[in-house]
Amino acid sequence: MSLLRFEAVREASGRKAVGVETPAERPEKYYGELVFNRQKMFEYLPKKVYDELVYAIDNKQPISLKLADSIAEGMKQWAIDNGVRHYTHWFAPLTGGTAEKHDAFVEHDGKGGVVEEFKGKLLVQQEPDASSFPNGGIRNTFEARGYSAWDISSPVFIHNKTLCIPTIFISYTGESLDYKTPLLRALNAVDKAATGVAQYFDKDVRHVNCFLGWEQEYFLVDEALYAARPDLVMTGRTLMGHESAKNQQLEDHYFGAIPSRVEAFMLDLELECHRLGIPAHTRHNEVAPNQFELAPVYEECNLANDHNLLLMSIMSEVAKRHNFRVLLHEKPFSGVNGSGKHNNWSLGTDTGSLLFAPGKTPRENLRFIAFVANVMAAVHRHNALLKASIASATNAHRLGANEAPPAIISIFTGSQIAEIFERLENSTDDELIEFSAKEGITVGVSQIPEIMLDNTDRNRTSPFAFTGNRFEFRAVGSSANCAAAMIALNAAVAEQLAEFKKRVDARVEREESLYHAILEESKELIAKSKAIHFDGNGYSDEWKAEAERRGLDCETSVPVIFDAYLRPESIEMFTKSGVLTELELRARNEVKWEMYTKKIQIEARVLGDLALNHIVPVATRYQSILVDNLVKLQSLFPADKAAEMSACDRDAIEAISKHIAAIRTYVKQMTDARKAANRIENEREKAVAYHDNVVPSMDTIRYHIDKLELMVDNEMWPLPKYREMLFIR
Numbered sequence: 252m253s254l255l256r257f258e259a260v261r262e263a264s265g266r267k268a269v270g271v272e273t274p275a276e277r278p279e280k281y282y283g284e285l286v287f288n289r290q291k292m293f294e295y296l297p298k299k300v301y302d303e304l305v306y307a308i309d310n311k312q313p314i315s316l317k318l319a320d321s322i323a324e325g326m327k328q329w330a331i332d333n334g335v336r337h338y339t340h341w342f343a344p345l346t347g348g349t350a351e352k353h354d355a356f357v358e359h360d361g362k363g364g365v366v367e368e369f370k371g372k373l374l375v376q377q378e379p380d381a382s383s384f385p386n387g388g389i390r391n392t393f394e395a396r397g398y399s400a401w402d403i404s405s406p407v408f409i410h411n412k413t414l415c416i417p418t419i420f421i422s423y424t425g426e427s428l429d430y431k432t433p434l435l436r437a438l439n440a441v442d443k444a445a446t447g448v449a450q451y452f453d454k455d456v457r458h459v460n461c462f463l464g465w466e467q468e469y470f471l472v473d474e475a476l477y478a479a480r481p482d483l484v485m486t487g488r489t490l491m492g493h494e495s496a497k498n499q500q501l502e503d504h505y506f507g508a509i510p511s512r513v514e515a516f517m518l519d520l521e522l523e524c525h526r527l528g529i530p531a532h533t534r535h536n537e538v539a540p541n542q543f544e545l546a547p548v549y550e551e552c553n554l555a556n557d558h559n560l561l562l563m564s565i566m567s568e569v570a571k572r573h574n575f576r577v578l579l580h581e582k583p584f585s586g587v588n589g590s591g592k593h594n595n596w597s598l599g600t601d602t603g604s605l606l607f608a609p610g611k612t613p614r615e616n617l618r619f620i621a622f623v624a625n626v627m628a629a630v631h632r633h634n635a636l637l638k639a640s641i642a643s644a645t646n647a648h649r650l651g652a653n654e655a656p657p658a659i660i661s662i663f664t665g666s667q668i669a670e671i672f673e674r675l676e677n678s679t680d681d682e683l684i685e686f687s688a689k690e691g692i693t694v695g696v697s698q699i700p701e702i703m704l705d706n707t708d709r710n711r712t713s714p715f716a717f718t719g720n721r722f723e724f725r726a727v728g729s730s731a732n733c734a735a736a737m738i739a740l741n742a743a744v745a746e747q748l749a750e751f752k753k754r755v756d757a758r759v760e761r762e763e764s765l766y767h768a769i770l771e772e773s774k775e776l777i778a779k780s781k782a783i784h785f786d787g788n789g790y791s792d793e794w795k796a797e798a799e800r801r802g803l804d805c806e807t808s809v810p811v812i813f814d815a816y817l818r819p820e821s822i823e824m825f826t827k828s829g830v831l832t833e834l835e836l837r838a839r840n841e842v843k844w845e846m847y848t849k850k851i852q853i854e855a856r857v858l859g860d861l862a863l864n865h866i867v868p869v870a871t872r873y874q875s876i877l878v879d880n881l882v883k884l885q886s887l888f889p890a891d892k893a894a895e896m897s898a899c900d901r902d903a904i905e906a907i908s909k910h911i912a913a914i915r916t917y918v919k920q921m922t923d924a925r926k927a928a929n930r931i932e933n934e935r936e937k938a939v940a941y942h943d944n945v946v947p948s949m950d951t952i953r954y955h956i957d958k959l960e961l962m963v964d965n966e967m968w969p970l971p972k973y974r975e976m977l978f979i980r
């Protein structure tokens with residue numbers, strides 16, 4: 252074993268769990284202690300200021316600079332009481348992850364000393380020099396200013412002794428440069444549109460909230476092994492590595508006992524989450540070895556998303572304390588499951604009803620049918636866009652792979668809803684009118700007595716599944732910002748609901764009864780969007796063929812999938828719902844293509860380097876040992892005896908030569924393809940060239956390296972192997 256690898260493996264296998272004490276207090280004591288929540292606002296702000304702020308938050312109103320000054324003062328005091336010296340605007344740029352720039356509260360006092368100050372102006376708005384954040388050409392370098400502005404709906408919190416202020420990030424000219432801005436717009440759009448429809452059933456509804464419950468999957472690897480894998484360090488995934496003889500085939504990891512080192516990490520992580528007000532709830536082993544999941548209780552979508560972004564950063568920090576590295580990449584190891592981040596999504600009224608939950612009365616059930624039908628129609632119409640919203644260079648390794656949703660969006664409803672929809676579709680107008688007469692306002696729905704959903708009716712192969720009172724968008728990648736998916740989904744549903752309301756109102760104007768109109772329109776939507784409904788096995792090849800026939804988007808090339816954002820119907824939908832302008836859409840796609848190219852470019856460079864500088868020299872050295880042996884055998888034994896004895900060596904020498912030659916050839920091909928692609932100016936064309944011409948050689952190079960891994964002396968192999976990395980002891 253190479254010395255580096257030997258040391259890394261020895262270090263990893265010698266590790267004990269880091270001791271973490273379960274605190275003596277119950278979670279109610281420390282839950283949210285690092286969050287400037289309403290309780291702290293009440294404590295630190297004058298009563299009048301508190302009332303005004305809470306009113307602004309609840310009614311989505313802006314706050315005045317005067318009010319901001321008072322809030323900032325209280326916030327600063329709370330921060331100082333917690334030993335905090337710095338503050339930062341905390342936002343999510345288009346690169347992914349989160350960005351922060353820390354400033355101290357310190358200001359000159361004019362007498363040679365300092366005072367700790369925090370003005371409302373600094374709380375509400377900042378101008379980070381943001382020229383190095385991607386903007387897709389919106390901002391010229393001479394106008395490099397971007398604004399970050401406080402999102403009062405997401406509470407301020409303390410992280411790493413810094414006061415973090417969740418903000419949106421926009422350009423000098425007002426275009427969004429982040430995920431939060433369009434997410435808030437999409438949530439407003441769906442609130443408005445869904446409220447309009449929900450009021451048909453309940454006049455008291457004032458707002459509809461969107462809820463998100465994400466399930467974060469991740470891998471852990473020991474820090475020492477991670478450090479000995481340049482591909483993991485630089486790209487987040489292994490670019491080579493032969494499958495371990497044992498991986499997940501015994502299905503002995505999923506829901507199995509959690510190794511003690513990992514359990515200590517999880518306990519530590521959950522404590523951090525709870526102190527930060529992230530309602531971590533579920534933890535378990537996932538399917539692949541070293542793969543785990545954390546899921547919180549669902550929350551309002553914008554807050555839930557901030558919490559997921561925060562979780563992703565604290566996970567990495569906590570993992571380091573436990574000598575682990577957390578891998579959020581969608582496919583860190585080939586041959587075992589990848590990681591996703593299921594987005595459980597629902598809409599609920601401020602009167603307490605979940606709109607995708609069937610109710611007890613026919614009226615509630617009609618509402619349920621109407622909302623589900625609208626979701627189906629929106630997902631059908633924008634299936635290509637929804638796929639684009641979850642597509643990335645990293646998630647591409649997972650989609651379409653055996654265990655993950657295919658690169659085709661469809662909806663699973665379960666047999667009960669499928670049956671109800673079928674009955675509805677086949678009912679004649681006369682029948683409906685008859686029901687109408689019989690049941691008064693509860694037209695038609697009397698044929699759906701009470702919908703009792705059987706929650707066990709699950710289909711893991713569906714990318715978008717109905718699960719009782721919510722939809723689960725499963726195609727989202729583990730490293731993604733959920734906002735991308737939530738923006739597209741909520742905007743599409745908002746557009747659909749607004750259209751639905753228009754059509755229902757028009758029918759009512761023509762003197763049709765309201766409930767009959769709703770039912771008729773829902774029926775039409777169900778019939779129209781039938782193609783999106785698929786309850787079968789999404790992993791099967793038959794489904795791919797069937798989906799083509801149904802006209803669903805089956806594109807698999809990520810840079811081309813991004814085109815869906817710029818289709819006329821997408822531009823219309825985003826602009827009409829006020830979520831993104833055409834300029835923003837075009838700029839954001841430039842960033843997507845650029846990010847795609849850069850990710851593949853880095854991978855290709857690392858792979859080329861590892862192949863030529865790590866693998867080929869070692870394989871050559873091993874081969875020359877074999878040659879040496881062969882020559883010695885020939886000098887010791889008669890020719891025919893020596894030939895017989897060294898036949899296997901001879902084969903191995905030849906095979907190694909072939910693999911080495913192939914590696915050299917394909918690395919050259921990959922490098923040439925990269926150089927050619929780099930000369931392309933247009934970002935889309937460049938990304939397409941990387942996808943079409945660079946990625947295929949990468950796969951071939953890996954194939955030959957993995958073959959060599961099985962042949963070369965284990966002692967010489969320079970990189971930790973899958974079997975060493977994938978089983979935490």
Ligand code: ADP
Nearest residue numbers: 462463464465546547548549595596597720721
């Ligand atoms: P499973 O793994 O079976 O899909 P989990 O319990 O791991 O389920 O995760 C389900 C997630 O869905 C949790 O985060 C949960 O809070 C969330 N969830 C439950 N009900 C809703 C809802 N109405 N809207 C949004 N999310 C929900």
Ligand code: MG
Nearest residue numbers: 466593595723
């Ligand atoms: Mg789930």
